[in-house]
Amino acid sequence: MSTPKVYFNRVFLDPQAAKKAEVHEEIWKYCGGLPLAIVTMAGLVGCNPTKNNDHWSKVCKSLFPEQVAPLTLEGVTRILDYCYNDLPADLKTCSLYLSIFPKGSKVSKKRLTRRWISECFVAEKQGLSAEEVAETYFNQLVSRKIICPVDHSSNGKVKSFKVHDMILEYIVSKSSEENFITVVGGHWLMPTPSNKVRRLSMQSSGSKHGNSTKGMNLSQVRSLTAFGSQNRRLPFHLFNNGIIQVLDLEGWKGLTDKHMNDICKMLVLKYLSLRRTEVSEIPSKIEKLQYLETLDIRETNVGVLPKAFGQLKQLRSMLGGNKNTKKALKLPHEKNKEPMKALRILSGIEIDEDSSSIASLHQLTGLRKLAIYKLNIREGGQTFKQLRSSIEYLCSCGLQTLAINDESSNFINSLDTMTTPPRYIIGLELSGKMERPPKWIKELNNLYKLTLSVTVLRTDTFKLIQGLPKLFTLTFTLSAAKDDRNIVDILEENKQLTDREIIIPPGGFKSLKLLRFFATMVPRLSFAVTGKEVMPTLERIDMRFESFEGIYGIETLESLPRGASQC
Structure with a gap:
């Protein structure tokens, strides 16, 4: 690195502003070309735009009194100390x-x-x-x-x-000095704390220093995090269950249903992550966790929530299912007696005909994100009607993100009958056997992210949405089996309607940056419209497919850097 160009690009968001600014040669010179020092100092300067060069000259003299290169480890530590002390x-x-x-x-x-x-x-x-x-x-x-x-x-x-x-080594050392977090195992050789441990991080992978909690006072642990895949027992018996507020066991192998009895005794627990563990059942005792705010059981074997789930009145985020495999989490069969007013995120759920709790969705007026991974309901049935009514009502109450994967019913095609557009929506995902997008999509002026089934990949769909002023990301996807006859029929019909070519219309998509196609088959796409601007701000195209009929006119996309399309 022979010039301070990288340093200035880090400091100034606008390269033109960087050119006009007076060069901080002194700082760059003392960093000696060391990337970590350059980047860290750039972040410090960039976050203090009101401080002048005299200030930074004084900083340099205090950080680099020897004024010699190369920068030593002690010098880097001084930089990190200064940056840490500068933080609010x-x-x-x-x-x-x-x-x-x-x-x-x-x-x-x-x-x-x-x-x-x-x-x-x-x-x-x-x-x-x-x-x-x-x-x-x-x-x-x-x-x-x-x-x-x-x-x-x-x-x-x-x-x-x-x-x-x-930087992490510095933070771990600082955290240990202040008895803020105690790290056991991992890559750090830390002294056994003489004080009571308040936050414990058990890191087993790559440890050369042992991972024992022997000799530690764990009676005041309020936050426990376990990493690694070893089937090592967690010392639940050493903790005071009455004060633990955070329990993060994501990916911890060996955790099974029997441990849930201990977890349900942690009465002030606020954050519970069992993601990617072997847990298969949430007991009814979960209702004792009245302060719980986050429950993360994604990628576990839990298939249904107990009736007691509705008693978690402080819960803000309920995360379940597996988005990649479309494995979903069934809600309790009974309707909640009292609404879960604090709930903001309900993700990864399944709704079927046996779910009488669908009526409870109306009560979740604070919901901001609803993600339904699986639908198995009868068209025209009571559950079908209740779900559509609930979604329309929640959209009027401030729902911002709605995702529905519908591969076994005709529900997403019925959304076009909603009486009013979901005006607060900023993220919308409709996947499955979709025949046409709802016409009200064109009225979603706050829509930032849109995902549609590839079954509606037609020219008229692009025409419908081209006027959305804030649309940043547009995705066409399909996760259904490629031999699904209904899907094949829809795709074949689309070919006939479009004469086997999708023409991207000009004059719209003023904010679109990312265009994605994730499907087994993508038809021919054309961006070439003579003399007219098409997707003027598009910066990237991502494609994943098994068969593709071609793409034309990509060279006309003025904002697309060469090499910005990926297949």
Whole structure:
């Protein structure tokens, strides 16, 4: 690295502004070309735009008194110390919490932010919900280069992240000094705490230093996280079940139904993740967890929720099923006597004819996301009518994300009869045996993300949605078996209607950045319209298919970088 170009690109979001700004040569020079130092200092400078060059000159003299290169490990530590001390108090706490996760691990943003909320590090502030405040804190840690984004969702937001090994080592050491989090096992050789352990992270993978809690006082543990796949017993008998607020056992092998008896004794538990464990049943004793806010049982063998689920009045996020396999979670058969007013996310559920609890959906007026992975209901039946009525009502109450996978009924085709458009919707996913998209989609002015079944991949569908002002991501998908006769018939009919070619109309899609096609068969696509602008802001095309009839006019997409289409 011979120039400070990378440094300035990190500091300034606008390259033109970077050129106009006075060059911080001093800072870059002392970083000595070391990427971690450059990126960290860039984050620090970028998050303090009001401070002038005199300030940064003083910072340089304090951080680099020897004024010699190369930068030593001690010098990097001084940089990290300064950046940590520059954080506001709330962000210091949130950054220390990163020491929970093992070295090199990829962490879900939602997993982190939900835990922040459960630990009371984040709360509602200035009209923002706790989730929105957590999002701003997370983004600030990204801006300061403490968190490194790895994956992005289709809406462009960070989905998962990592922490640089050296930064994580610093955070783990700092966290240990303050007795904030105790790490057992993993890659860090940490002294046994002399004080009572408050937050325990048990990391078994790659450990060379042992993973024993022997000699530790675990009676005050309020947060327990276990990583790894070893069938090692968890020391439940050493904990005070009455004070544990966070229990995250995601992916912990060896956890079975018998452990649920211990878990249901943790009466102040707020966050419970059993994701990817071997648990197959949630006992009725779960109703004792009256403070529970997040219940994550995705990718487990749990197929149905107990009647007692309706007693969890503080629950905000109910996460179940498996999106990849379309395995879904059945709701309790009985209707709730009292509404779950706190519930904001209900994801991964199945609705069938035996589900009398469908009437309870009307009561979930605080719901912001509803994801139905499986529908098995009779067209024209009572459940069919109740579900459509419930969805229409919830949309009028502020539902923002709706996902329905319907491969065995005709429900999604009935949504066109809704009396009013779901005006608050920002994310809509309708997959399965869909014959036509609802006409009201064209009125969803806040719609940011749209996923439709490939069975409606026709020119007239593009014409219907081309005027949506905020549409960022458009996906056509199909997960049904390719030998499903109903699907094959619909696709064949589409070919005849479109003369085997889909023409993307000009003059619309002003905000679209990402276009995706995930299906066994994708028909011929054409972007070429002479003299007219087609999808002017499109930056990426993703395609996964078994057969594809071709794509034409891709060179006319002015904002699409070469190499930005993936197959």
